Amino acid sequence: MRYAMLIDTLKCVGCSDCVVACQTENDVPMGYCRDWITEVVNGQYPNLDLELKSERCNHCDNAPCVRCCPTGASHKSTGGIILVTANECIGCGACIESCPYDARYQHPEGYVDKCTFCHHRLEKGQLPACVSVCPTNCMYFGDLDNPNSEVSQLLNNRKHKTLAPEAGTKPQVYYLL
Amino acid sequence: MEELFTSGRNIPNIDPYLQIWHWPISVYLFLGGLAAGILFFAAIITILGKDKEYPTAVKKASIIAPIALVIGLLALFYDLTHKIYFWRLYTTVRIESPMSWGAWVLMFITPLSMLWVFSYYSEIFPKWGLKYDFLKKFEKFLIANRKYMAYALIPLTLILGVYTGILLSAFNARPLWNNAILGPLFLVSGLSTGAASIILLSKTKKEKHLFGKIDLGLIIIELALIVHMIMGFYAGSEVQLEAIQLLIGGDFTVLFFGFVVILGLLIPAIMELIELIGYKLPAMIPAILVIIGGLIFRFVMVEAGQLTRYLY
Numbered sequence: 001m002r003y004a005m006l007i008d009t010l011k012c013v014g015c016s017d018c019v020v021a022c023q024t025e026n027d028v029p030m031g032y033c034r035d036w037i038t039e040v041v042n043g044q045y046p047n048l049d050l051e052l053k054s055e056r057c058n059h060c061d062n063a064p065c066v067r068c069c070p071t072g073a074s075h076k077s078t079g080g081i082i083l084v085t086a087n088e089c090i091g092c093g094a095c096i097e098s099c100p101y102d103a104r105y106q107h108p109e110g111y112v113d114k115c116t117f118c119h120h121r122l123e124k125g126q127l128p129a130c131v132s133v134c135p136t137n138c139m140y141f142g143d144l145d146n147p148n149s150e151v152s153q154l155l156n157n158r159k160h161k162t163l164a165p166e167a168g169t170k171p172q173v174y175y176l177l
Numbered sequence: 178m179e180e181l182f183t184s185g186r187n188i189p190n191i192d193p194y195l196q197i198w199h200w201p202i203s204v205y206l207f208l209g210g211l212a213a214g215i216l217f218f219a220a221i222i223t224i225l226g227k228d229k230e231y232p233t234a235v236k237k238a239s240i241i242a243p244i245a246l247v248i249g250l251l252a253l254f255y256d257l258t259h260k261i262y263f264w265r266l267y268t269t270v271r272i273e274s275p276m277s278w279g280a281w282v283l284m285f286i287t288p289l290s291m292l293w294v295f296s297y298y299s300e301i302f303p304k305w306g307l308k309y310d311f312l313k314k315f316e317k318f319l320i321a322n323r324k325y326m327a328y329a330l331i332p333l334t335l336i337l338g339v340y341t342g343i344l345l346s347a348f349n350a351r352p353l354w355n356n357a358i359l360g361p362l363f364l365v366s367g368l369s370t371g372a373a374s375i376i377l378l379s380k381t382k383k384e385k386h387l388f389g390k391i392d393l394g395l396i397i398i399e400l401a402l403i404v405h406m407i408m409g410f411y412a413g414s415e416v417q418l419e420a421i422q423l424l425i426g427g428d429f430t431v432l433f434f435g436f437v438v439i440l441g442l443l444i445p446a447i448m449e450l451i452e453l454i455g456y457k458l459p460a461m462i463p464a465i466l467v468i469i470g471g472l473i474f475r476f477v478m479v480e481a482g483q484l485t486r487y488l489y
């Protein structure tokens with residue numbers, strides 16, 4: 001199994017529903033977030049090109065955060081989800097330094113926290129909170145090892161990109177263009 | 178023209194730029210390098226059988242090593258945010274993680290450095306003789322095995338010295354750190370601060386002279402490595418070009434060139450050279466400059482590195 005998330009940049013309107021849904025679902029402390037919205041504006045007025053997208057941990061296949069963790073708290077779980085075990089984490093910050101996407105933060109309680117692809121919801125057969133609330137249905141979630149899954153089909157048929165592929169992390173959050 | 182906005186994100190210590198590692202990490206890297214340098218020279222001189230000729234290197238200076246290591250470890254501990262799980266460092270060995278093997282090397286080298294100093298206890302503190310018999314026996318045992326300790330120290334100190342650089346260079350997410358020279362560079366800088374502390378403590382001309390020469394050689398290597406590092410950045414990708422701007426024409430230029438390169442390397446090198454030719458100069462000054470320069474170098478790299486990142 002290889003979980004992946006696809007986000008359609010042509011459909012995303014940057015409403016931040018996914019951000020709020022995540023904060024509520026995962027009890028993210030005030031002032032923190034596990035996902036966020038970026039807007040990229042290209043070109044010169046009046047010929048502008050705007051790209052909106054929701055970003056989060058990319059659950060990298062080649063995850064530097066897992067490699068540099070001295071205790072094994074950061075690890076790869078079923079389906080390639082990258083998780084942090086809070087009571088193994090010493091809060092050394094190495095993983096935060098290692099993430100090219102700045103997707104991690106120090107929880108006020110001291111351990112390191114980030115997006116989990118809502119693995120607790122996946123276990124119950126539900127979709128991640130962000131995916132399930134998106135009002136434009138711009139997010140897709142599924143198994144890339146299954147060639148018939150919606151995500152595999154979409155990646156076959158649509159142009160897509162990942163963030164900073166030059167960092168060598170093999171991100172598993174794909175952006176449809 | 179491209180503009181990037183991130184909305185709704187202002188996470189403490191992450192935005193707008195990373196502030197995860199603070200001054201204790203710089204201090205930790207500096208003290209680790211210093212201890213590695215001091216112990217390396219103590220071990221080499223013992224193996225060469227010159228410990229009578231260069232007493233400061235093996236005795237007095239080596240007292241600094243365990244103290245530096247313990248303070249360094251405390252500094253590291255201080256910067257952890259989930260401290261009660263500190264022991265987790267020592268329930269696993271993770272070869273891929275520099276933080277992990279660094280912690281293990283320190284686990285070996287810190288007690289070894291204490292044993293080393295203890296083996297000189299009676300010579301360092303002749304007035305306060307050891308009270309108990311078993312302590313005296315233990316000291317005798319350590320004295321008899323000093324050479325073996327020295328053999329163990331050589332690889333351990335070299336690993337420790339390189340580790341202080343690799344801890345940073347292993348992160349490809351921070352382009353300023355991500356250069357392979359940083360390991361050797363921090364090792365040489367650590368050896369140089371070690372030599373400088375020996376000069377500071379030494380009372381004999383012969384010893385000062387030898388370590389002045391060694392230090393001069395190390396500074397020259399260090400300067401060459403810095404040039405090499407800068408060249409490497411200029412031959413690099415855009416993120417690396419941007420990263421080196423911080424040192425070459427940015428917020429850290431004055432600290433880097435003024436305090437590290439000029440005051441911490443060039444001036445001490447010139448002073449040591451003048452001394453070598455035969456003029457009298459207080460050997461203290463270059464030694465102190467080298468030590469301060471080494472400390473500032475760690476600060477510059479730790480702070481500046483966290484400002485550099487991939488932009489996507």
Ligand code: SF4
Nearest residue numbers: 057058059060065099
């Ligand atoms: S995005 Fe960052 S935190 Fe997530 S897996 Fe990749 S490197 Fe690790």
Ligand code: SF4
Nearest residue numbers: 069089090092093095
């Ligand atoms: S902060 Fe925690 S999860 Fe991150 S590298 Fe350190 S121990 Fe591992």
